[in-house]
Amino acid sequence: MRIILIGFGVVGQSLAKLFIRREAELSNVYGFRPRVVAIADRGGVAINSKGLDLQRMLAVKVERGTVAADKSYGNSEMSIFDLIESLDAEVLVEVSPTNIKDGEPALSYIKSAFRAGKNVVTSNKGPLALALPALTELAEHNHVHFRFSGSVGAGTPILEFAKKCLYGDRILSLKGILNGTTNYILTEMAERRIPFEEALQKAKKLGYAEADPSMDIDGIDAACKLVILANWVMGKKVTLKDVSIKGIRDVSMKDIEDAAEEGCAIKLIGSVNGKLEVKPEKIPKISPLCVSGTLNAVTFYSEFAGEQTIIGRGAGGIETASAILRDLLDTKRELAAKMLT
Numbered sequence: 267m268r269i270i271l272i273g274f275g276v277v278g279q280s281l282a283k284l285f286i287r288r289e290a291e292l293s294n295v296y297g298f299r300p301r302v303v304a305i306a307d308r309g310g311v312a313i314n315s316k317g318l319d320l321q322r323m324l325a326v327k328v329e330r331g332t333v334a335a336d337k338s339y340g341n342s343e344m345s346i347f348d349l350i351e352s353l354d355a356e357v358l359v360e361v362s363p364t365n366i367k368d369g370e371p372a373l374s375y376i377k378s379a380f381r382a383g384k385n386v387v388t389s390n391k392g393p394l395a396l397a398l399p400a401l402t403e404l405a406e407h408n409h410v411h412f413r414f415s416g417s418v419g420a421g422t423p424i425l426e427f428a429k430k431c432l433y434g435d436r437i438l439s440l441k442g443i444l445n446g447t448t449n450y451i452l453t454e455m456a457e458r459r460i461p462f463e464e465a466l467q468k469a470k471k472l473g474y475a476e477a478d479p480s481m482d483i484d485g486i487d488a489a490c491k492l493v494i495l496a497n498w499v500m501g502k503k504v505t506l507k508d509v510s511i512k513g514i515r516d517v518s519m520k521d522i523e524d525a526a527e528e529g530c531a532i533k534l535i536g537s538v539n540g541k542l543e544v545k546p547e548k549i550p551k552i553s554p555l556c557v558s559g560t561l562n563a564v565t566f567y568s569e570f571a572g573e574q575t576i577i578g579r580g581a582g583g584i585e586t587a588s589a590i591l592r593d594l595l596d597t598k599r600e601l602a603a604k605m606l607t
Contacts, residue, residue: 267300267598268317270353270384272346272375273361274307274327277389277416280583281359281590282320288591298598303355310334310342311349346371350378357597359590360388366486366506369393376401380408385601387593389416389586395490395506398497411597414498416589418444418491419562422578423592428499428566435568437500441537442555442564444491444544446580447474447482448514448534452546453558455522456531462517474560474581484513485534485544492536492544495564504542512545521546531556 271278285292285300292298301317309332312318318339326336334342350358358379362372373393379386386405388394393401394417405412415425428437443449447469454465466483469475481487489509496502514534525532530548533556537543549556554575557563562580565573579585 267298267357267594268355269300269302269357269359269594270304270306270350270355270379271302271359271361272306272350272372273359273363273390274305274323274333275361275363276583277361277586277590278305278307278359279324279327280587281361282324284584284587284591286320296595296598298595300594304349304353305333306346306349307332307334310340311344311346312336312339313341313344313349313353314339315354346375347378350375350384351382355384356601357385357387357594359594360386360390361586361590362390364390364392364481366392366395366481366490369396373397373401377404380404380410380412383408383410385411385413385597387413387590387597389414389420389590391417391487391490391494395493397505398494399503399505402497411600413593413597414494415593416586418494419564419576419578419580419589420582421585421588422562422576422580423589424562424564424576424578425495425498426592427574427576428495432566432568432571432574435570437566437568439537439539439567440495440499440564441535441539442575443533443557443562444488444536444564444580445482445485445534446560446562447479448485448488449557449562450474450560451483452514452517452522452532452534455517455519456526457558459519461519462515483515485511486513488534488536489542489544492538492542495536496538496542499566500538502538509542509544511543514546517546 304313312333334340369392451465535547563577565575
């Protein structure tokens, strides 16, 4: 499978390392031989139609800051759109930085790939939160596959669990912890008895929170994931503007202590139950949703199977890369099936 990789930050590099580490297993067990024919980052692109040496690309990225600095295959002038449209490849893997204001440039990259007849795998929440219904329709119109399981729960298969394991059932509602950073902060406040700002600074030092943590603590990241779940799992036609959002900035130690006295913990919960909402809630400590640290947990309420909860790590480069690999294998299987029909 020929792959164009857009974005070579933490997730993109983790995917390259995963391909290197599991090369023999992927070939022998799954018959999957990924060939990355192009990589693009902020500095430009590197292209080799026969397949780039990923170990070399990782070294160039570390040493020079961009794959475009490679002497043999680098190109700092080529447009990414020209790359997508002109280079022969089956799949575009889009893992550039998230932009929740307008989804760009990832949104346009994905659309360009669809129009060029390329399948797309992404973990980028921006385009999905703002335009998932339209993107799904465009993919169907162009007869290509569109996968994005790494956008919710990183390596934890939350989307697949709901879509495949509950196949045939009808999911009526869902609720859960969709952001590991806020869950870590609230856990520290409850267990260490430290105020919000101190817990936030600790999250930053450990790399759980960005220098600007507003996406997490203001509930926007969780809302993006909620939109993806609502659309993909429940068949909604919603975008980020349809979500009522309240973050955790105003959660006080008194709120934490009052909840504890009631046998509960404060958690940032995203829910779809008629309306889409993200807000801090009291969750009983005996509830399966009451997980600690950076864990995510989602409970699906279905018509026949009842309550089903999935728990796992919801962030991380290698975890997200594992979800992208899962999507690539799924795409390979579907392409192979299409060839037999």
